[in-house]
Every structure is written in C-alpha cells, then in structure tokens.
Amino acid sequence: MNSESVASLLVEAGSLMLIGMVFVFSFLGLLIVGIHLIARFCEAFPGDIEEPAVNVKRNNQTVQPGIDGNVIAAISAAIHTHRQNSKK
Structure with missing residues (x-):
C-alpha cells in the first residue's frame, strides 16, 4: 500500500465517522425534543x-377484582396436587 491510498482511506473513515456521529447526535436530540x-x-x-x-386479601391470598373464585380454587388445587406428587 502506498501512502496516498492509506491517507485517502483514513480521510474516508474519518468522514464516515463524523457523519455517523452527527446523525446519531441529531437523532437523539430530536428524540429528546419529541419526548418533551x-x-x-x-x-x-x-x-x-x-x-x-x-387487591382484596382473603385467607392470606390476594384476590384481584375480575378473577373468579372458582378459577383461583382450581389453580390452588392444581398447585397443591403438583407439590404433593413431586415430593414422592
């Protein structure tokens, strides 16, 4: 490689870096202005x-409005059964 090609490559790399940094800086600035x-x-x-x-506490369990009590009972029973079966 001769020195002219290295110099031109460095100039091109520097200009690309500068363009990229300006683009990112301007994008972040516009983002901040948009958020404000x-x-x-x-x-x-x-x-x-x-x-x-x-949240309503019932029998040491937190119950959220909109959740059916039968669903909570079924989930609790499934967890209890799983824990009992995994101990064996």
Whole structure:
C-alpha cells in the first residue's frame, strides 16, 4: 500500500465517522425534543385518570377484582396436587 491510498482511506473513515456521529447526535436530540413535546401535550390534556385496582386479601391470598373464585380454587388445587406428587 502506498501512502496516498492509506491517507485517502483514513480521510474516508474519518468522514464516515463524523457523519455517523452527527446523525446519531441529531437523532437523539430530536428524540429528546419529541419526548418533551409529548410530555407537555399530556400535561395539557390529561384525560381520564383511572383508579388503580384494589387487591382484596382473603385467607392470606390476594384476590384481584375480575378473577373468579372458582378459577383461583382450581389453580390452588392444581398447585397443591403438583407439590404433593413431586415430593414422592
């Protein structure tokens, strides 16, 4: 390799690196600006705030609203059976 080809390769590599770094920096800057704009939009128009689901404790088990008691009983029975069978 002669020195002219090495120099041209280094210049090309440097320019590609610089272009890539500028692209990434500008993309991240636009991303930050976009996130701030979305945050301001959400503060201006908050919408309906839903109340979090309340967990109810029953017999040392947490029961979430919407889950049928029969389903919980079936899962508990299956776990108990599995634990009993795996001890043997």
